[in-house]
Amino acid sequence: MIKFLIFLFGFFMVIEDGVIFVPSSFSAERITTKVVVRVTSKDAKVIGSGVGGAFVRIKNLETGEVLAQGKQVGGTGDTDRLMVQPHRRGETLYGAAGTAFFQAEIPLEKSAPVEIYAEAPLGYPHAIQKGSKTFTLIPGKHILGDGVIIELNGLIVNAISPSSKKSLKRGEEVDVRVEVKML
Numbered sequence: 001m002i003k004f005l006i007f008l009f010g011f012f013m014v015i016e017d018g019v020i021f022v023p024s025s026f027s028a029e030r031i032t033t034k035v036v037v038r039v040t041s042k043d044a045k046v047i048g049s050g051v052g053g054a055f056v057r058i059k060n061l062e063t064g065e066v067l068a069q070g071k072q073v074g075g076t077g078d079t080d081r082l083m084v085q086p087h088r089r090g091e092t093l094y095g096a097a098g099t100a101f102f103q104a105e106i107p108l109e110k111s112a113p114v115e116i117y118a119e120a121p122l123g124y125p126h127a128i129q130k131g132s133k134t135f136t137l138i139p140g141k142h143i144l145g146d147g148v149i150i151e152l153n154g155l156i157v158n159a160i161s162p163s164s165k166k167s168l169k170r171g172e173e174v175d176v177r178v179e180v181k182m183l
Contacts, residue, residue: 003052030107031139035070037102037120038149039131042084042154045076050099051156051183052123056155059114061134067106071122074100094146101147107127108139118150121183127156129183156181 039047039054047054057069078096087093094101117132129152137143160177168174 007030016098029145030109033106033137033139034142035104035106035116035137036144037104037116037118037150038147039072039092039098039102039120039150041151042151044080044182046074046082046094046100047072047152049073049181050076050123051120051121053100054102054118054150054175055122056121056150057117058104058106059115059117061115065113067114070102070104072102072118072120074098074101076100092145094173104149106137108137111136111138113137116150118152120152121156124156124158127154127183129154139183152183154183156183 007072012136035058037056037058039056041047045084053074055069055070056072059065075096077094077099082093084115113134113136115132115134117130119128119130121127121129131152133148133150135148136159156179158179160179162168162174162176
């Protein structure tokens with residue numbers, strides 16, 4: 001009896017007397033894979049329900065099939081932890097209760113290249129920003145904790161005055177007031 005142990009495509013396989021024994025993730029059975037996505041504002045906090053949340057879509061890049069989509073809702077996270085305290089590599093940042101996220105449970109037969117697309121803030125259509133990440137999902141290899149982070153740039157800018165209904169005359173001096181918030 002001859003046994004070989006090989007590492008291929010991120011998995012160990014055993015070859016014994018010419019027969020290959022493969023892990024279950026290479027079988028035809030579907031294995032549920034959990035994926036957490038958090039859409040954040042660049043160098044700031046999570047985009048929460050207060051600004052309408054974020055739309056998230058996970059798409060298989062080989063087939064074009066939308067594997068999951070929905071809305072990220074919840075709070076913006078712990079301000080002190082996210083914006084004041086220094087961070088260490090690998091540290092969970094978004095673990096505070098109530099922090100917004102989107103979670104999908106995707107049944108996979110085999111590894112799949114995916115695109116995770118996000119757009120936000122949904123409550124301010126004029127300020128929508130978009131972003132995405134691509135990578136390979138592996139059946140049964142959950143992405144939890146902070147999850148996949150999609151970071152969006154930009155600000156929400158709302159004109160307060162003058163009103164868009166007010167007509168202005170050429171040469172007239174106008175005070176402009178705006179409200180500016182993070183996504």
